[in-house]
Amino acid sequence: MLPAFALIRPRSLSEALSAISDDDVPYSGGTELLLAMRAGLQRPRALVDLKAVPELRRIALLDGGAEGTELRIGATTTHDELARDAVVRDSFPMLARVAAGVGNARVRAQGTVGGNLCFAEPRSDLVPALAALDASVVLIGPGGSRRVPVAEFILGMYWTVREPDELMVEVRVPVRPVRAHYVNLRITERPSVGVAIRVDADGRCRLVIGSVGEQPLVLDYDGIHEVDPDAVSAAVEPVPDLTGAEDYKRHLVAVMIRRAMAELETGKKQ
Amino acid sequence: MSGTRETAGRSVQRPDFMAKLTGAAQYTVDIGMPGMAHAKILRSDRAHARIVSIDRTAALDAPGVVGVITAADLGGLFPRFGHIVPDHSILAEEKVRYYGEPVAIVVAQSAWAAADALELVRVTYADLPDVLDVAAALAPHAPLVHEHTYGGTADESFRVLTGAEQERASSNLAHEVVLEWGDPDAALAGAATVHTTSVTFPMLYAYAMEPYNAVASYTGDLHVISTAQHPFMVRDDLARVFGLPLSKVRVTSPFVGGGYGSKSYTKVEPLAAIASWAVGRPVKLVLDVEESIYTTRVDSAEVTMTTGVDSSGRILARVADMVMDSGAYADNSPLVLAKAVNRCFGPYRVPNLRVRGRSVYTNTSPASSYRGFGAPQGNLAGETNLDQIAERIGMDPKEIRLRNVVGPGEELLPGKRGLDADLAADLEMLVDSLRGARSEDPHTGIGFGMSVSDAGAFPVSTAQVRVHVDGSVTALSGSTEMGQGSRSVLGQIVAEELGVEHSRVTVLQSDTGTTPYERTTGASRTTVLVGLAIQRACADARAKLREMAAELLGTPIEAITDVAGGVRTDEGKELGFADIVRGWFGSNAGEVTGVGLVRRDGVTQKMPPFWEVGVSGVEVRVDVETGVVDVEQLVTVADVGFAINPAAVEAQDLGAATQGLGAALFEELVYDGAQLANANVVDYRVPRMSDVPRRIDLMLAERGDGIGPYGAKGSGEGALNPIGAATLAAVARAVGRWPDRLPLTPERVWRLSCEVAPSQPAHTAPDYDGSTADAISDGTQT
Incomplete structure (x- = not known):
């Protein structure tokens, strides 16, 4: 049962920033936080509802000058909004497909991109997909803002670099001509293994293994031919759970890497 | 097969369809009572332990708390339930037997206040060696989950399943059944092929969408509204707990959000009932999914x-x-x-x-x-x-x-x-x-x-059919609508038997205070047994209506035959049910009730x-x-x-x-x-x-x-x-x-x-093709 809490509804980013603290925590979709509160794992004094903060809820292309063009995904964008956005579907079809497959219909309608990243549930589809696309998150706090690559943002299970007085404003994804693909295996509600792969125009390649370990494994290669699924399978540090022991998860990693690579090449589901 | 039938045999839309689709349908959780307090259950956090002490002082002082109830407060009540073996303590007495077992009830003004106060109840346990699986439970000198046996219930149909009266238990065997005929050992010795298979069926949860919940009001009489599949069985358990006549215990099951067997028999009703009895107010108890899994x-x-x-x-x-x-x-x-x-x-x-x-x-x-x-x-x-x-x-x-x-x-x-x-x-x-x-x-x-x-199951069913003054019909059954569609089917039988429109039939169910006795809603019985009772109730109503029509028309009863929605005389004069009821009572008032009874007799003699x-x-x-x-x-x-x-x-x-x-x-x-x-x-x-x-x-x-x-x-x-x-x-x-x-x-x-060994073909026989007797390797052959 949900314990009692205060609800704070800021209308602007600055109001939101001044409202959050150790005990007054950011809240948007609540798909993870409310479960944790119901289970008695978290008991914040207040939920700071970010849904009415306009700066956090938008998807737009941004000309970043030296950084090149970037896609900005506001932190409170829901999975559904991400999946349906015309720009995302056009420029980042892999991301749109991943968002369309997150959790279940209720989670996609309520759950947000920022929530998914900040809660840092290790079994996430979005994290490896964004990390593969070389996305960064923008955090803002009392000391100003900072930008952290998604691959470095997650420190471990339910653990990120975000400080309690910081808000995630948005995710930024560089717009570059890449080919990208994501495959996962979902045995229970959350994925047991997820593999994202990105190949740049010059052939360089990034592989991200999500959901298997405490944090995603990010590997960069000069070319896709360098990817050795068995070597990656040996390198992951699987967390055994009810969906599989360590050896099964290692095996799955190799299988899913091969499938991701084959599907990327053929465009067909293996 | 529906050639001569109007309603039976057709896929009519369920009458509760729109209510369920729009959320208007009332479930137990939607129900409140004036002055109602809310209960939360303090549960054991260990598998097997003696309860040394329970200190509720701090909880009783907490804001909004109305009462804290433990097994020690149940003096004068029968503190257990169980329709076959009354072994199930409502609240753990002396010891807890599983993680999640109810130890105390906290009743408060709100569910939140009750939940907060749970943490303030201090239970001191002394751990006992536990048996967490059957191998441990059946091992020699295993710790006993129950130190003694319990006397059986009074229910005749379960008596065969219950053992001796209360005595010291010697093992963790709850029940043993042996079924035997012929000489299997000799027959196996003479068989051309003998084969043994061992399989494990998993521990499951039935996962009804609606967790267990109940609202109870004890005022000398007891009224419990709950998710019970078998409200009459629950009534019997509750009557024993409080020593009340059955007429003073009313159990009502509104719509049930899925049962799948998991809501058969007594679950949380005694907890809500003793809480209301103890605090003197209606009490609501709603379990979450995890608690429900630990319930059954x-x-x-x-x-x-x-x-x-x-x-x-x-x-x-x-x-x-x-x-x-x-x-x-x-x-x-x-x-x-x-x-x-x-x-x-x-x-x-x-x-x-x-x-x-x-x-x-x-x-x-x-x-x-x-x-x-x-x-x-x-x-x-x-x-x-x-x-x-x-x-x-x-x-x-x-x-x-x-x-x-x-x-x-x-x-x-x-x-x-x-x-x-x-x-x-x-x-x-x-x-x-x-x-x-x-x-x-x-x-x-x-x-x-x-x-x-x-x-x-055991064929005891009763039903009533009330033919109203406008010719519409209400059928009453103690069976429960839990999503399976019995409300449609029973209404279709009424419509068929009486020859009235299905839309003019209402079926009311599952209230021991107002609907007639139904033993259970399980074992796929409702269509057959309640259906028979409904048919008999319709026949009884029709017999009464024929007699009334004969009296009204001054015709011998033999001259009256049934037609759809009424009767006809030899001369071809027709009277509808509305005409008969109105005519016989002499006013635009009254109704005719037919009663249908099913027992082990006639077509239901043989089991x-x-x-x-x-x-x-x-x-x-x-x-x-x-x-x-x-x-x-x-x-x-x-x-x-x-x-x-x-x-x-x-x-x-x-x-x-x-x-x-x-x-x-x-x-x-x-x-x-x-x-x-x-x-x-x-x-x-x-x-x-x-x-x-x-x-x-x-x-x-x-x-x-x-x-x-x-x-x-x-x-x-x-x-x-x-x-x-x-x-x-x-x-x-x-x-x-x-x-x-x-x-x-x-x-x-x-x-x-x-x-599968590499030398073996990974796949040779998707199904039998007449030539692949040894295609599948089998580790269980003897």
Whole structure:
């Protein structure tokens, strides 16, 4: 049962920033936080509802000058909004497909991109997909803002670099001509293994293994031919759970890497 | 078959459709009472421990707290319940027997205040050695979950299941059943082939969408509104707790959000009732899913089945041993065990038989009824064993069944009703459909199976039909609408019998204060037994209406015959029901009540009232790299005699089969020490919409061979029962090796695939083709 809490509804980013603290925590979709509160794992004094903060809820292309063009995904964008956005579907079809497959219909309608990243549930589809696309998150706090690559943002299970007085404003994804693909295996509600792969125009390649370990494994290669699924399978540090022991998860990693690579090449589901 | 019938045999829309669709339907959780307080349950955080002390001082001082109730407060009450063995403490007395057992109730002004105060109740325990599984529970000198036995209940129909009066217990055996005839040992010695199979059926949760909840008001009389499937059984338990006459205990079940057996018998009603009794106010108690899982789960089972056949595949003998993990309290497990014992050997001629079943107490959450009632556990062993024998002797799995299946009218159990079904014909329909559309993929396999269950439970049903002054009709039944659609079907029977529009019939159900007695809503009985009671109530109302019409018209009663919605005289004069009621009472007022009673007499003399048939099969596709199993096709045959509402029968079969696929492929409660590791829907995997088979063929077999209205038999459980074995066989044929347990999770199927030796063809026999007797390696052969 949900314990009692205060609800704070800021209308602007600055109001939101001044409202959050150790005990007054950011809240948007609540798909993870409310479960944790119901289970008695978290008991914040207040939920700071970010849904009415306009700066956090938008998807737009941004000309970043030296950084090149970037896609900005506001932190409170829901999975559904991400999946349906015309720009995302056009420029980042892999991301749109991943968002369309997150959790279940209720989670996609309520759950947000920022929530998914900040809660840092290790079994996430979005994290490896964004990390593969070389996305960064923008955090803002009392000391100003900072930008952290998604691959470095997650420190471990339910653990990120975000400080309690910081808000995630948005995710930024560089717009570059890449080919990208994501495959996962979902045995229970959350994925047991997820593999994202990105190949740049010059052939360089990034592989991200999500959901298997405490944090995603990010590997960069000069070319896709360098990817050795068995070597990656040996390198992951699987967390055994009810969906599989360590050896099964290692095996799955190799299988899913091969499938991701084959599907990327053929465009067909293996 | 509906040629001469107006309403029976048609897929009318359920009357509760719009209310449920729009959220207007009232469930227990929607109900409040004036002055109502809220209860939360303090539960044991260990498996087995003596309660040294409970300090509630701080909790009583907490804001909003109205009362804290422990077993020590129940002086003057009978502090336990249990319809077979009254072993179940409402609140733990002296010791706790499982993690999650209720120890105290905190009642407060709000549910939040009660939840906050739970943490302030200080319980001091002294740990006792525990037994967390059947192996530990049955070991020599194992710690005892119950130190003594309990006297049986007064219920005649359960007396056979209850043991001695209260005495010291010597083991953790909750109940033992042995069924034996012939000389199985000699028959096995003389058999051409003898084969043994051991399988494990997983510990499950029935996962009704609506968790257990109740609202109770004790004011000298007791009124409880709850999620009970069997409100009359709950009434009996509550009357014993409070020493009240049955007339002073009212149990009402509004709409129930799914039961699947898990809401049969008493659950949280005594907790809410004693809380109200203690604080003198109405009390509401709503459990969450995790608490519900710790309230009632499904018996897991380990079953070993040995069968001997002659050279032509005829069964000479079957010998089975099954052990069920029934958890800390007996609840309905003795009956589940008894049913598993008589359902495990299948609908086959078995000239020599011995089945020994044991239900074992462990320090885990208590198990009780589940859709299929022991059949899913037993059938898995029986049908898998038969499939493996067929493979060993090189016989088509359909053929071995046809050779042994019990024919129409034939006795399956000595002294019981002969089989009221044509299983051979059903099996032909099933296998034709399954084999008619095979895919070419090598990693596919089909599997199928059959079951019959002695269904209907004990035939005691009553119903009333009230014909109103405008000719519309209200039917009353104590049975429960829990999603299965009985409200449609019972209304259709009324409409058919009285010849009135279905839309002018209202069915009211499941209130022990206002609706007539119904023993249970389970064992697929409502259509048959309540249907018969409704038919008789309609006949009784019609008899009264004919007499009234004769009196009104001054005609001899013999001159009056029934027509749709009224009567007609020899001269052709017609009177509608409204004319008769209005005329006889002499005013625009009054009504005529018909009463229908069913007992063990006439068509319901012979037990069981009917045999419920399960004939189901699947085609699966296995992704051998990941072990993921997809169900390509599901086929079921609903051998229901007559489908009063065909769409409802099909929906029951699809639902039952899908629930069966849950246990076959995904579902398993896993204990990690004293606690469950997956007591939530995120980690306990139930079937999703995307798991529904790609092709679905739900067939009806209507041969009018049931004793129910228009030849009907019940449905709702049957299609589930063979699904476990069918899926197991299909996966075995797809990967080339027999699994020995459910569910067939991806990891298990992958490991199974890995065990196929490289020299063996990974896949040779998607189904029998007449030449592949040894295609599947089998670690369980003897």
